[in-house]
Structures are given as structure tokens and as C-alpha cells.
Amino acid sequence: MRALTYQGPYRVEVENKPDPRIEHPQDVILKVTRAAICGSDLHLLHGLVPDTRVGCTFGHEFTGEVVETGREVSQLKKGDRVVVPFNISCGTCFYCQRGLTGNCENSNPASDVASGVFGYSHTTGGFDGGQAEYVRVPFADVGPMKIPDDMDDESVLFLSDIFPTGYQGAEMGEIKGGETVVVFGAGPVGLFTMKSAWLMGAGRVVAVDHVPERLAFAAHYAKVETVNFKEVDDVVLHLKDMFDGRGPDVCVDAVGMEAEGSRAHRVLGLGLKMEAGAPTVLTWCINTVRKGGNVSIVGVYGPPWNFIPIGTAMNKGLTLRMNQCNVRRYMPRLLEHIRSGRVDAKAIITHRFSLEQAPEAYHLFAQKRDGCIKCVLAPHGHA
Template sequence: MKALTWHGKHDIRCESVPDPKIEQPRDAIIKVTSCAICGSDLHIYNGVIPEMHSCDIIGHEAMGEVVELGSEAGGNLKVGDRVVIPFTISCGECFFCKRGFYSGCERSNPDSKKATEVWGNSPAGLFGYSHLLGGYSGGQAEYIRVPYADVGPIKVPDGMTDEQALFLSDIFPTGYMAADFCNIQPGDTIAIWGCGPVGQMAIRSAFLLGAERVIAIDTVEERLEMARKGGAETLDFRKEDIYERIMDLTKGRGADACIDAVGTEPLMSSGLDAVIDRVKVATFMGTDRPHVLRQAIHCTRNFGTVSIVGVYGGFLDKIPFGSAINRGLTFRMAQTPVQSYLPLLMSRIEKGEIDPSFVITHTASLEEGPALYDTFNNKKDGCIKVVLKP
């Protein structure tokens, strides 16, 4: 089969690789009909995710048709079903899965010892995302093996297009979770850093959950325009002082909740701290660039919430924790336990409350994928979200 494979920084190739096979009784093989390039895939593309191996198949947003099932994978699935695949791999039976914390699954990461050395404990395995997280082959391919298929994939209703359902794999649940973490009350103002795909989903989710006002921060005009179409007020961080503007817009109080939908590689380059972050990472003296997180903390009102869904990998420098503790901030963050959100969000799509396909700007073949990684990474051609059709 053909798949997109990683060979180093800025080196993604479309290659022929062996077809996946059933390895465990609860496996399924899915013929991929649509997959997407995620913003967090760009961290892999830019070489900042550790434990990537040459020829790894990447990608964690995928859906398709069931073509083979292991002897214990049936559950509600049968050959021929259209399904969307959560990016989190979860057994459904461990301490965390039973409590709905599927992204903390204790059984699905075969490389848990490596992860524990880095993070103190291991999260769930993820598709196409580093051997710290299981080294599973990803979904930017013609076929994908799905472990624990009786727990993960969810059927797509007849009449729902791939474009509507695909983002249930990651960015819609992640954006929705970001807003859900904010405990939104009537009249609330939510500030969101990053108007990429997750940020766009967070904007619309915040309104679905009752926010009165959303302030969205970015600098790419196409992203800001899409945010405005979703009802947000927008700020360009290269043209305005974000802290001063948010204080002005909230009459000096700060946003009720702030969402960091950017993570470790911000474009946010204004400010001395951002310059220092870049120098530290470039000289191997730091692992992440948390400028956005610092700013979000300062812009949150007293006893407000900071919701973090941007990807961070290691140890963060100069976090204003004194501000957080003295002002009573609440922090909520996670890799999304997608399975917990799927039934609700599928229902919202079916009812017409949201159509996640609004975020797509580019649709292409798998063979065009490597070039579109560059396009997406460099914000060229108005690129916000890429969907690939294997």
C-alpha cells in the first residue's frame, strides 16, 4: 500500500509499505477513505517530537471502511461499516478507560516505560505519533490497523459525508474539550490563542456551550477571517499588545477563561520571552516555547480557567505560577479522551448544530501529501486544513 512516512525533519515521503495485518484478536483493518494533516503533525514535520524512527507511518486523523475484523473485534462493527477512528488508542477495560479517561489508558502503550521516564507516567498509545506513544502506524495511508477496535471506531451514519465526520477523530473533540474545560457560564468571555483547526473548533464550541463573546488571537489573515465568520472578535498579535487589548475589551478584569490552542511551536514571536524561548530550544537548553501559555495566564481573570490543548513535550521555563496561585486560577488540560465525546458530538453534527467541514481549505491525493505538509507548515496558499484522499 501507499503511505506517508517520516524520514527526518521536513522529510515526508509517499512510499510503498507493507499492508497491515491482523495481529491481535481485537484488531480491525480499515481501508482509509479520508485522512487529514493535523497541526500537531507539524511538530513531527519540524523535528521536535522525540522517538520518531525513519519510515514511521504518520497521521492520526482518519476514517474509512472496515475490511477485516479479528476474532474478538466485532462488538458493534461488521465488515463494510464506515467508521471514524479516534486518535487515542484505548482498551476500554482499565482503571482510566472505565472512568472515561480513555487517553490515559494503561494498556495501549507498549512503550510505556519510555513515556514514564519522560513524564512520570504513561498516557495511552496514539496513532502515528512517536515511539514514546507506542510507535503505531498512522492513518495517512491506504489502510490502517486499529487495535481495540471494539472500543475505538464509531460508525458514521448514512448520509453523513466523510468531510463532516472525519474531524471527530481529533480536532473537533479537542476543540470542544478546550471549551468544555472552561466551565462556560452565561455572559462569559473566552479568549483563544491560535486560529488553526483546533482553535476554529474551540471558537464554535465555546458558542455552542453558551459563551457570549469569544476573542481569537492569531496573525494569519485567512485564519482570522475564518474566526470572524465563526462569530469571534479577532486580535493580530503582531499589530496589538494582546494583554492590553484583552484588558481593555474586558474592562480591566480579564477573560473568564483562556484557551491555549497553540502549544510548543508558536508563531507568537512578540516579546523578549519569546525570543529567549527560541534561543533556548535552538541551543538545546529548552524543550518548548511556552510564550502563549504565559500570556494566557496573565490574561485570565481572577479565579478564571486556563484550558490547554496545544501540545507540549517537556519542561516549560518561566511560567508565571505566582500569578496563577495568587489569583486562584484553575488549569485544565489533556490529550483528548475522544471516545468520551464521540456520541455527543456525532449527535450535534446530525442535528445540524455544527458542520466541521467548514475548516477544510485543501483536498488532495496521498501523493500530494508531502508538498502539502510544506504548504500547511508555512501557511501558504491560505492553507488551514488539509484532507487527503488515499
């Protein structure tokens, strides 16, 4: 099959790889119909994630058609179309039984942190991802959700990760109605966080970024106020002033590592690898939110440690909540939001490419060129 492969920092190629095969009786093989490039894939591309091995295939957001099933698979059959959560979960362990599928202990037994993840280095199990013509999906009766016959693949593609992640980001902020919310990051996850905040009854939502095209997209798509942090003297003071000097009720970090910040943070975080991504946005969240407020973290960080103002968080009485998204628990509810028209998920797709064009797509997405918000690949033919 043809598949995207990692060739080292800043280098990916599309080449021939062996077709995936059934390795366990609960596996299925999918013919990939759509695969998205995620901001988290850029962390891999830039060499920021440990144990990302040459030759591995990225891609944890994908839909596909079942072409082969293991003998113990009972919920899927050949020909079914499915959307697949990015985290691989067994459905039976301590965490899966509690709905914490992002923390499954059987899909990534070498780690006490995250579950197994498609296409995200050997620190999350070493599973090849879906930016390929075919992909193996373990525990196929647990994660994949059938796509309704009256819906196309692109309409539900983002149920694999970014819509549930954005929704969980808003949910962890404990939005019950009327709260003021600031979302740092106007990329795809941030956009879905904004949309989800409105679904939960937020009274006011503000997006913070520094890319003018992304802020304009957020204003149009998510109907939010916007702040370009490069156009204000002090983003924290500016935001606090927008909310009576106290700050908003909720701040959401939808950025994570690679956030733009001080030179010291960039040197420590990106150069010397002493920080797992400069925690600039997380610091802004803690300093911006009102006392007694909530900080929700869905931006991706990694080991070993970060410089975070935890003393400020303690003295302000903040609640900090964070996790990899427990995708499967949200998929049915969010499917209904898409079906009802409350959220047009595929409207964030700005660029479509064939699989052979994947390196070009990565370059465009990483550079945020041409108004790029979200890239989607069509592994079989042109998008």
C-alpha cells in the same frame, strides 16, 4: 500499500510499505477513505517530538472501511465505515473506566503520560498512522464509531480529534453561560473551541492569532471578534482593556509548542530543546485571564520542562486544566451537533489532495500558504 513516511526533519515521502496485518484478535484493518494533516503532525515533521523514527507513517485523524477483522471483534464487520479516535484505548483499564481514554495505560504501557496514539512517534506506542492506503486499528470494539449511512466521511472526519479537542478545551474552561472567552490560536482546534464556546453559552468570544487569513476565517466561520497580536503593542494589556481592565473569564491555549514569542524562548524551546516548545501563549493566558478565572490548555507541549509563570497563576487564584482529549466520550454528542447543522465541521477544509501529493500538502500547511486552514488526503484516488 502506499503510505507517507518520515525521512527526517522537514522531509516526508510517499513510498511502498508492507500492508498492515492483524496482530491481535481485537484488531481490524481499515481501508483509509480520508486522512487529515493535523498541526500536531507538524511537530513531528519539524523534529520536535522525541523518538520519531525514519520510516514511520503519520496521521491520527482518519476514517475508513473495515476490510478485515480479528476473531474477537464483535462490534464491527467487513464493510462498516468508521471514524477513529486519535488516542488508542483499551476500554477496561483504570483510566478508560473513568472516561479518561486519552490516558489509557494499556495502549502505551511504556509511558505514564499519554495513551497510545496513531502515527505519533514511539513515545506514544509506535503505532503507524492513517496517512496511508490501509491502517491497523487495535481495540477495534472500543474506539471506532460507525458512520451513519446518511453522512459522508468528511462530515465526521474531525470527530477523530480536533472537534472533540476543541470542545474539551471549552468544557475545561467551565463555560456555563455568559462567560467571556479568549481563544489563542485560530487554527482548526481553536476554531472548534470557539464554536464549542458558543454551544455552551459563552457571552463573548475573541480569537487571537497573527495570520490575517486565519483571523478572517475565524470571524466568518465562528462569528468571533479577532485580535492580531502583531498589530498591538502589548497583547496582554490590549486584551485586558477589552474586558474592563480585568481580563476575560476564560483563556484557552489552542497553540502549544512553536508559539511565536521572544527570541530567548525560540532559542531555548526550538533550538536548544531546553523547553518543550516556547510557552509564550500559556504565559499570555495566565497574564490575561481575570483573577479567579480559568485557563484551559489543549495546545500540545512535551517534556522536559517549560518556563511558566506559576507564581502569577497562584497569586491570581487561577484554575488550570489540561489533558489530551478523551475523544471517545464526546463523539456521540458532537455527531448530533454536526447532524443537526449546528456545526458544519467539514467547512474548515480548505485543501484536498491525493495521498501522492501529501509532501506538497505538508509544505503548504506548515507555511500557512494559500489561506490554508485544513488539508485532507484521499488515499485511494483523488480528493
